Amino acid sequence: MDAAEFRRRGKEMVDYVADYLENIEQRPVYPDVEPGYLRSLIPSEAPLEPENYDDIIKDVERVIMPGVTHWHSPNFFAYFPAASSYPAMLADMLCGAIGCIGFSWAASPACTELETVMLDWLGKMLKLPEHFIAGTDGHGGGVIQGTASEATLMSLLAARCKAIRRVQATNPETSEAEIMSKLVAYTSDQAHSSVERASLIGGTVMRKVPTDNAYAAGGGMLKKMLEEDKAAGLIPFYFCATLGTTSSCAFDHITELGPIWLITDYRHWQIPLGRRFRSLKMWFVFRMYGLQGLQAHIRKHVRLAKEFESLVRADKRFDICAEVVMGLVCFRLKGSNELNKLLLKRITNSREIHLVPCQLSGLFVIRLALCSQSTESCHIQHAWRHIAQLSYPPLSLSQLGATNLLFKEMASKQQMGYKCRIAGVLLLLLASIAALVAVVVIQDTWKSKEYSFEYGIVIDAGSSRSNVYLYEWPGEKENETGVVTEKMNCKVLGAGISDMKVDPQKDAESWDGFKQCMDNVTNAIPVLKHKTTLLFLGATAGMRLLHQKDEKKSNEILGSLREYLEALPFNFQNASIMSGQEEGLYGWITVNYLMGNFLQKNLWNIYAHPEGEKTVGSMDLGGASTQIAFSVQDDLWGPDYLHVKLYGYPYNVYTHSFLCYGKNEAEKRILDKIVKESSDPSYIINPCFAEGYNVTINAMDIYDTECTMKPVDYNPDQELFMVGTSNSDKCRSIVKSIFDFQTCSSSQCSFNGVQQPPVAGDFMAYAGFFYTARALGFEGTSDIDQFSAAIRKFCDSHWTVLKAEKTWIADKYLRTYCYAGHYVYTMLADGYKFDNETWKNIDFQKQVKKTSIGWSLGYMLSMSNMIPSEVKVITPLTNPVFAGLVFLFSALTITTVVLVFIILIRTCF
Template identity: 70%
Template sequence: MGSKKKMGYKCRIAGVMLLLIGSIAALVVVAVIQDKLKVKEYGLEFGIVIDSGSSRSNVYLYEWPGEKENETGVVTERKNCKVNGLPISELEVSSKDDKKTFEGFQYCMDEIKNHIPEEKHKTTPLFLGATAGMRLLEMKDQERASKIMGKLRDFLSKQNFQFHNASIITGQEEGLYGWITVNYLKENFLQKNMWNTYIRPNGAETVGSMDLGGASTQIAFQVQERGEGPDYMHVKLYGYPYTVYTHSFLCYGKNEADKRVLDKVIRESSDPAYIINPCYPRGFNITTKASSIYDTECIPKPKNYNSGQEFYMVGGSDSEKCGQIVKSIFNFQNCPSKQCSFNGVEQPPVTGDFMAYAGFYFIARALEQGGKSDLGQFNIAVGNFCNTDWAKLKVQKHWISDTYLKTYCFASHYVLTLLADGYKFDNETWKNIHFEQKIKETNIGWSLGYMLSMSNMIPSEVKEITPMTNPVFAGLIFLFSALIIVTAVLGFIILIRTCY
């Protein structure tokens, strides 16, 4: 009988101990689950970049999930708004035009605001980057350029966003950001796998980029060697380093190159009242004011310059002569290094695929050479275009406005010379050039690349989601704590009864 009683006490003690250990274990498990299995919910982040070029300004809204892939946000274009009014490099001349332009900016800022949740307005970063138009103005009139940038900073700082900066970006930065945009959209940095997560493509090669604006043109491509000098830029994206050769040629954008060619045509003519321009189509004529050609830092003004002087020009439709004049605005002779593009600028050999966008695309489209072509076809297309008279061109290219159509003979020779003689694309490497405006319905330009680089520095807003709500967690903790206390008390009572 005594042994049975003793056995009963042992069973009770064992049961209490099991309950005690189980309660402690359950308490630990609940605490660990609540802490370790937390899910981080990242809200969408937004960023605004204003691209203020030599022709106009565009406001881009980008968004990306706060959970970054190896330090850089996965960015997509949400909205693009074109600012009505003057390019910013033409501000501070007429108060009436300035007012209209700032009204255009305000309209776009209001449009952008409608696409961002209200609670995100004050945390959405806002940047403005001014390109070659302002770089030229800064060379010509630094005080006026400073006033314009100051007015823009004042205007943007009053918007309901987190204004960071309005600055004039360098040509190298413009080229680099364009290269980042192209390769991002081509998924050369990241791509989604079958589980819908982003990974770095195995063995992916990057694509070179070529941008043609109004006042400058840029080339950028990855190189394996770590070159020295300002044209070799080092960037880290998605956790991987890249060395990119990039150079910007100021005064060699389409509009400024056009002025250079017009200057050459005028200087070769003996009669300013009747100038035959071989780059204009036969049957076309125009009266041009001297100020529209020489009011730039890219061309030295002639002796006895008169801004109001008028030049009467008629088209000559002479493709060969036009090509000669276009080549004369480049210097292919002086090269202080192993290989140069032009004007003595060192450049490594071009390799791999290239994306040619902005002005390159529109000129290639006018020649019906968009997408991929070969050098021979492009050359023939240039000759055919330049030897066609004005009346036929207007019928054949009815979708192109007269303002641009009259310039496309010069422009096509310019692209041919720049790419073949300047960047040294030959019959084989020309086939690697893709003339495109968009990739995946997104406009190609420097602003997306800029936003990708800036997103490295913008913190993500994180909301932690625990597997249990706070009341449930607190209830379980209370329950298992109470069980531990109760079992400890029972164990103590049983132990006292056993001993006494």
């Protein structure tokens, strides 16, 4: 490889790495391979002849990636944070290129000096005392070790050497072997195993200092152990404190331990003489992030850990096992260690998130560590939902034992004789009488029986506007998920929250809209229920786009909303940006809940799971993104498949979200195509606008988004004059150009290279899909040819005709439905592959049973898993059922009386 090829291949590798990290969430975080998988995939010996670089890269995906645990995935919560970043990777490339070995100053002055300066920077950032700093004439300083284990071993060996020399200085006749036999090292009983391993390598005794209830070592116990060992003639020489233990991230009481025994000074610093130019990574990271950036990263992880802690504490089935420090949460299901091992096994096998266990006070505990830079609140919420779903139904060993005992008892009863049969008949008689009385009592008292309702508030912060939904459900849950109904829906006046922090006047309108809706909701909830009412805010694609464009601004908006919502009298849980996949899943849950596919009232007027496994797919067209979700067979796995459990039944749901393919963002992309194809911005032909309609649009309205690429000569205030021509064919061609139907790595894709199983069964299309279909003259189901013909008719019509026929549609929306019709048709037919037959299964609807369709109800259904049940609901019986039960048990009572009489006659005579 020469410089020219390296330049080309280097650029390719940068693209590969960037694509890998950008799309890492699409990969299973934990590999699905068995030990020894790799040996069979590669030759047993190195190649004799050089191989092609392209073949090597192909083998990375074929051989390496299937066995990689993806530490940078936002769903990786095991071990500790991944120590890399984009600046560090760039510095690593430069380090490899320079390739110096810094075994002395002369070998590489920059390498040796930069490392000293960088450790000074780190010491000052940590606010270490001045004697830790090298400076220009200081006596302190530090060195970068290869690993924490190496650093521990080095410090112990240095302390051992110093202790031996100190003793021999005062007692020259004492041999090194005799001194070694008396040396004692100390560490916390929560310290990492590498500390004990260092003691074994160093040939010394290691004593463990018991920790307190917070799993931290204190000065009192260490001092006592030192005094005992000194009195026994031993020589204490080393103590290793831990700031952030492996199991629970506990911090030893450093201010107590320091004055007793902590610091070891020694001049050799490290084992290897040579070292790479590793300080370049620190230099790049310090300069490209700054101290504020590093602090913000740490504080973000601390905040996310607290968020996860609140989710765990809200579920009464779980315990928090240690104080949450930094970015680590230790938790477990209440119950046996075996139960928690089973839960962790389910989590690991799912490969959606990755966690590891630890032992605390003899208990098997699950750790969730914030590791990836890309982890956000939505990933924390997803991780908890996944854990909560997998925690049902836990079957313990005691339950299995009880089942076996029951079978033994039943076998024993089958051997009973004549007297047992008499007792059985008498027992049946008593049971019949008791059942008859119970039915009458229940029917008589149900009307006066009061049971508590619980409430939940979900704020749907969409790209164009926000809605506040109030839900209620009885305190008792149906098979693990609340039976939720919509009580109120309030539209917040003003724009979507992604438009905040731009125009103070518009911000004031939005805040007034929020206050008005939240006042209405507050008045609708009983005062005694305010404190227990859960409050959530979920931001969707508009905020996802803003977060990509300006993370600081999106965080400020969410911060302001959190501050406002926390001041309300409710149990505020979180304000976060939802992932597109979650938005699609919750929409699917909403549709199927409203259609009764999860629960229906049976003959006894009780909610029960309906017969069969039928569910309906959902398709949501929002302003900035679109989502599809539908149930598939259980053996399909991948990043777009979610395994969920609702009302005690499991479902495997395919769901994918396409950002920048919402109705509003798609229009901007289409207008961008039209503008760039035009040679004169003062007179732009728009085939998607009706003839007779013209409008002036500011360039900013098209390009102030992450979904369009600004022209080289971009001027946000430039006015673009557009003239409609009613050209349906040309419009459809432009619409299709924003989709990629060519790229596909498998036999089945929708568009843009996204794999999708074939659509099957019924689908509900709502939001933008519904409004587009209604503008074209369709509600409910339709025929694909009729839909296509309606689009052509609409697009070929003159503006005056459309105005006359569609008087109920405002001009700003009416002008969009030509492109929107082609857009919906292209997405459904060419993208999702609905054909002449399956198109008939699409039902375009706005509501089901007078309830709006959207993700918020599905979100509330999922979140109701967190809410503890109250008293059992006594469900009333209908009159026919009541009469039937009375007749049944009356007849049973009379029959048993006759049987008893017959048995007694035969026994006596």
